[in-house]
Amino acid sequence: MASDLTDEQIVEVAIGKDPNAFGEIITRWERRIYALCYGMLNREDEAKDAVQETFISAYKNLSRFRGDSKVSTWLHRIAVNQCITQQRKLKTRSEDFIDESESKDQRVFEAPERVSPSRLAEQDERKIAVRNALNGLPDDLRQIVVMKEFEEMTFQEIADTLEMPLSTVKSRLYSALVRLRKKLERTQIEVV
């Protein structure tokens, strides 16, 4: 498949005559969708499942893609929905598992000196706190933070992907960062 074709053209080919052309879409987007899923789900295994399911779902619904939106928008929507579904499943599957995971994180957080008193430990502590804080954000805000931080998308790209005004993207990101800061303050993490 020619790499100079746009995503939309490739999808057209995949719908029309060559379903295998969808492989090029996977090649182009798998890493970024994986990053999105990883940032949204905060677990490697779950992120792997989500990215796999995202592309399977996209392939199955290839004929429904009308070209009204961009392929990236379409894939991100599917991925975010997949992550939300996966999170719900996780919550209902085992509360014990989540509790265990959180208490483990908490244990590391409560006794950092004993594990490692160095700056590395402090960074780990901060990292875990930020992860937990991010998990506590609403899906729409968390998605923008992940797209910005993990996918390193520009505001304009996020706006295009989510099909929303640029100003909305910026204001949502601002709101997300304010909430994160508040959450981190509660966990006694220094953010300044």
Place this chain on the structure above:
Amino acid sequence: MFDSKSRKQCGNEEALIGFVYDELEPRERREFEAHLSTCEACSVEAASFEAISESISAWKLDFERLPTPPISIETESEKASVPRFFESIFVWVNQGFGKAFVGFAALAIAALLGWAIISKTGEKAEVASAEISKAQPNADSSETAIDKPTTVATESLNDSANETGEDLPKPISNLDAASFKTNRVSPPSNQTSRRSVKTQSRSFAKVKHEPAPKAESTKKTSEAEVTPMQRLTGEFAIDSRDSDNLNLNDLLDEVAVVND
């Protein structure tokens, strides 16, 4: 420690976000930097956002070390390969034409098998007849008429066998002529005649596997090997009449009558 309660928003949120993520135009950046020098709230907020972003970036490093998982999707062409092939055959067979084709194929196979079995049996009978015809010169010349068709067939078989280099059983030249006569004597009934010929074939088929010089003992052997079934069917009674007690001329006359 950061205290968010003491902060006041000054309406530069979008510029602040653009500044933190370095997405301001050079002119916008210069203007905002000028604002930061005068607005403590924005300055503190920008610093806190940068710290959060750095923390997320540190977390992202964990992700960057992870390889991209392989994505495997079964495409339509892959699905269509083996299972679809058998599925289509199954569907086709269930259709009217498919059923007819399968029925025809089954009949053809049955016919081929039948033909193979019949030709195999016929071949054995011809070989047996060949033995008879080869032994014929030693017997009475009046019997030639009975065996003529078989002899012709046997000769042609022999010729073809010679061409192909196959080893046919050796003619039993020194067989006792009387034993043949006894075998060939048949009652006027067609059914009995057929049975008689059948018995000939059987007895010669047996002889075929025995060495030729022992032909003399064949008669005794055949008598000795009478099975209970042969006794029941009467085959033995007809075929194994003691040749010594028969009048040859009477028998020839009987044969002539049958032929007439």
